[in-house]
Amino acid sequence: MTFLDTFGRFAGLSSEKGRTLTDLLTLRRQRNELSRLSPHMLDDLGITKQDAQAEAKRSVFDFPCRWHK
Secondary structure, three states: OOHHHHHHHHOOOEHHHOEOHHHHHHHHHHHHHHHOOOHHHHHHHOOOHHHHHHHHHOOOOOOOHHHOO
16 A cells, blocks of 8 residues: 555545545646647547647546546
8 A cells, every 4th residue: 555545545536435545645646747738649639729728628527527436
């Protein structure tokens, strides 16, 4: 078990609930990276720069529904 997983358990996040602190930090990093993609790469994904910026601004606690148990 990593430090982030242990810390996450104290923050009320656990793998039993389907999400960990590591998951939330990874989600934040991925959203930030999405906002820095070039227009050409975003076009390949089928999203606009505005969509990417809006996604990057979302809270880490606004996570995918499939994470809810």
